[in-house]
Amino acid sequence: MQQTRAVEIGTGLFVFLGFAALLFLSTQTTNLEAYIGKNAYTVTAHFNNVGGLKPRSPVSMSGVTIGRIEKIEFDPEQLNAMVTMNINSKYNQIPEDSDASILTAGLLGGQYIGLVPGGSDRYLENGDEIQLTQSAVVLENLISKYLFSQGSQGSDDSDESEEPRESNASREPEELQEPDEMQESREAQEPQGSEEPK
């Protein structure tokens, strides 16, 4: 009987340890809150180009992750991509005229959606759509644009065709940080590079 008890204690300890390890792995190494969908609300946004954005990519505001991309699908009516995102209901005071842009984390990092708050008194609610959006920057377009602009010294026609700009965006895309920075850094290295294409 003594032996049986030792076996039972040993087994209990082992199973406990195993489940504790599993619990540790699923809570500490992942971000679990993305799966706790209860206290989140859904917001949609349309983009001309989502680039490398994937479901479960983060949605961040001032660098703080406030939600996750739920799904990305093609909208056959507007003929562009519709992105559905879940935002933690803790952050329920986001002005409805906030601006959403698809950004890249670092030079090689994954893409995410960055929200920049607007000035409206009304806040985004479940099912709302973010009107002001900024598409992903496609690196190839950017490079070809840069080379092109270098060749033709800022002729106007390069602008219209290549600039990834939303048709329904009413504001100037000031938040186009990434490409701007990239351009600037290249210009800094090559001072002969001409003026910024706008």
Add this chain to the structure above:
Amino acid sequence: MFGFHRKASHAQAAPESENIVEIRGLWYSRGSKRIFEDVDIDIRRGDVTAIMGPSGTGKTTLLRLITGQLVPDRGTIVVDGKDISRLSRRQLYELRKDMGMLFQNGALLTDLNVFENVAFPLREHTDLPERLIRHIVLIKLHAVGLRGAWSLMPAELSGGMARRVALARAMAMDPSMLIYDEPFGGLDPISMGVIVRLVRRMNDALGISSIVVSHDVDEISAVADRSYLISDGHVAGYGTPTELEQNRNDVVRQFMTGMADGPVPFHYPGPDYSEQLLTRAGR
């Protein structure tokens, strides 16, 4: 004295067939080797029946056929009125609960102690309360004289003790037939005497039937009512020990007297001796 007991049990079993096992026209071969050719054997109810034969004649195989672990190529084996090869797995298991078998080395479960080994069939097949199981196990262990050894592990037992524990275990379910596979092999004379006496006593006291497979002629003569001598796939001789001793058949005589050469050759079949010696490299 024993005879009386046996008759009593015989009388009880009268309405049933006189033979607990009937083998008719048994053929069995393993691979290309033919082990049994047209063998008929009857095991009488209430008797101790011995099955003898030189090593390698398939005595153990015969036991496995009787217990349904092997299926004959041809012929029927009827045990307690049931054709073994026609039984479903469940029916076969049901029948086996009524048989106890003692393996050559006891086949005790090495991870259980003596008590748990004897209790094993009870725990597997019955829902008896722990106290009753304890009683039954101690009774069976007492019968083989090992009640005091209940807490030992099988590795701590001598060969003879292990076989006695196995006997207690085989009897745990109160079977009506006990089968012994080489119960005397490799034992010292005292242990052998103990086992011989136990075989006889169990058979008579419990009114069961026993089948003993062995090649120890003297022990068998002391214990068996009837013996079958199997050699080369056939039944070479049959009868009570005295009848067998007077048998004129060459094989039977060679076996009973232990002569080295005879119908069962001393030499394994091979090429001519002088020829092989003269061939190079002995090939």
Add this chain to the structure above:
Amino acid sequence: MKDLLSDAWFTAREFLQTFGASQLFLLRLLMLTPRALLRPGLIVQQVYATGAMSLVIIMVSGLFVGMVLGLQGVDTLSRFGSEEAVGTFAGLSLIKELGPVVTALLFAGRAGTALASEIGLMRATDQLSGMEMMAVDPIKRIVVPRFIGGVISMPLLASVFTAVGLFGAYCVAVIVMGVDKGEFWSQMQPNVDLVRDVLNGTLKSFVFGVAASMLAVFEGYNAIPTAEGVGRATTRTVVITSIVVLVLDFMITAFTL
């Protein structure tokens, strides 16, 4: 030439036969599993024998594998100037691949051999036949509880391995190599997905558990009942399990990516 062909044919047939037999054996085990679950006492014993007894080797191996990952991760990633990503590197490697696979290989060596030799010896000493003669199905009584015990143990062992491995990687990367403590975890957390990585790894180790336990009891049950036969069954268990685990790993990875 003709000999070679017939040899190859013979080997192929032998292989197919063993493969088919093992699949049928697995089917039989699975069919008997529900009823075996009614006797948890037997299974607890086997979880102890296969799981709890393997804990030490699993934890020590996990610790060192994790520590090596920490060293290699920092060394490699520092060439790209992103040492902080060592958390992601170690986490994903351990959770998705090394945890399940190395645990399965260690399991084959520690628990698989024990299972195969135990059952093989039971066959060699007539214990299995003895049980059959007592009208007890040895597959039900001996083999299935061991199989279930192994299947339960494997994912738990793999989790322990991974957790201990992460601890090892953390110790080396953060304490020894000076990677920022917060970065280690914060880089890992957004990149490790509960379903795609953690659950996938657990699923892998579950499949490995089924394969490794089945192969061990299969080899043991079908061992030739001699000392040599049991030894061969033990060796075969390790060799076959290792190959099967690695092949399965590739298949599952390719299938779920």
